[in-house]
Amino acid sequence: xxxxxxxxxxxxxxxxxxxIRREWLIQRxxxxxxxxxxxxxxxxxxxxxxxxxxSARSPDGTIQVEYERFGRVESNMDMRIRxxxxxxxxxxxxxxxxxxxxxxxxxxxxxxxxxxxxxxDLRLTFSARNTGPDHAIWLGLQPRNAxxxxxxxxxxxxxxxxxxxxxxx
Amino acid sequence: METVLRxxxxxxxxxxxxxxxxxxxxxxxxxxxxxxxxxxxxxxxQALLGDDFSVTGAALTIITLVAIDIVLGKLKxxxxxxxxxxxxxxxxxxxxxxxxxxxxxxxxxxPDDVLEAARSGLERFDQIKYAVLEVNGHISIIPRADKQS
Numbered sequence: 001x002x003x004x005x006x007x008x009x010x011x012x013x014x015x016x017x018x019x020i021r022r023e024w025l026i027q028r029x030x031x032x033x034x035x036x037x038x039x040x041x042x043x044x045x046x047x048x049x050x051x052x053x054x055s056a057r058s059p060d061g062t063i064q065v066e067y068e069r070f071g072r073v074e075s076n077m078d079m080r081i082r083x084x085x086x087x088x089x090x091x092x093x094x095x096x097x098x099x100x101x102x103x104x105x106x107x108x109x110x111x112x113x114x115x116x117x118x119x120x121d122l123r124l125t126f127s128a129r130n131t132g133p134d135h136a137i138w139l140g141l142q143p144r145n146a147x148x149x150x151x152x153x154x155x156x157x158x159x160x161x162x163x164x165x166x167x168x169x
Numbered sequence: 170m171e172t173v174l175r176x177x178x179x180x181x182x183x184x185x186x187x188x189x190x191x192x193x194x195x196x197x198x199x200x201x202x203x204x205x206x207x208x209x210x211x212x213x214x215q216a217l218l219g220d221d222f223s224v225t226g227a228a229l230t231i232i233t234l235v236a237i238d239i240v241l242g243k244l245k246x247x248x249x250x251x252x253x254x255x256x257x258x259x260x261x262x263x264x265x266x267x268x269x270x271x272x273x274x275x276x277x278x279x280p281d282d283v284l285e286a287a288r289s290g291l292e293r294f295d296q297i298k299y300a301v302l303e304v305n306g307h308i309s310i311i312p313r314a315d316k317q318s
Contacts, residue, residue, distance in 0.1 A: 013301055015259055
């Protein structure tokens with residue numbers, strides 16, 4: 001009986017109390033980190049939310065862009081361009097700054113009359129016959145690469161609206 | 170390259186998240202947890218493969234995941250520190266009938282959990298010589314020789 005007892009005490013349970021403490025600490029901190037990530041995600045830190053809604057305007061105020069500050073690779077994001085154009089038959093909007101190297105246009109409304117490239121910029125010409133000066137263009141975009149994307153948008157010859165978008169992998 | 174990176178990233182994320190969730194999640198696997206795991210796998214699957222429907226892509230992903238597992242396994246057996254970090258070690262919860270409350274708190278195991286694991290033959294804590302939380306989340310009970318009925 002006694003012998004059995006002593007062999008029982010020799011059960012090799014190697015525990016490392018320092019690591020158990022450390023593990024506990026990591027878990028405690030990690031729980032807060034996870035909760036914070038969920039809240040931030042709900043607020044739109046990872047696209048689509050309050051934190052993600054951005055708007056940019058050109059210095060002269062002719063172009064106003066509503067965009068998403070944060071996007072994710074291969075998921076959709078929206079952009080709305082408002083343009084106060086001079087009243088003529090057509091107006092042009094140019095999307096550039098190398099943005100289209102990283103952004104793929106999925107949908108474009110309304111359809112342009114003409115789309116031409118100037119370097120890596122895309123110039124879209126729209127009809128504006130019998131309309132007022134205010135126009136809107138809706139874009140559905142899909143980022144192709146992660147990282148920071150610089151976008152410039154200008155209408156006709158006006159100064160551009162500049163902004164950047166951050167794309168998560 | 171992207172496929173390999175995706176698989177590695179997902180592996181890392183899952184490892185970190187389940188490390189934070191702790192061993193208790195493994196211990197108390199209810200039917201809802203099973204559903205949760207299924208949903209997690211569903212959410213993972215898209216990010217792993219993206220819009221790649223090829224056999225090569227799937228094969229590469231599987232091979233990458235298994236290879237990471239093999240490499241980690243080798244590292245664990247080579248360097249005990251790595252094993253300690255990734256898997257953690259066993260934790261003694263009850264020693265000679267005494268509850269080590271500090272450790273129970275740290276591992277998130279309640280005295281009821283220990284009793285539940287001991288219920289197959291024991292009723293009270295003083296019948297337990299050692300209760301050990303194992304790496305896989307189960308609680309091993311070593312009964313006291315003299316108190317055993």
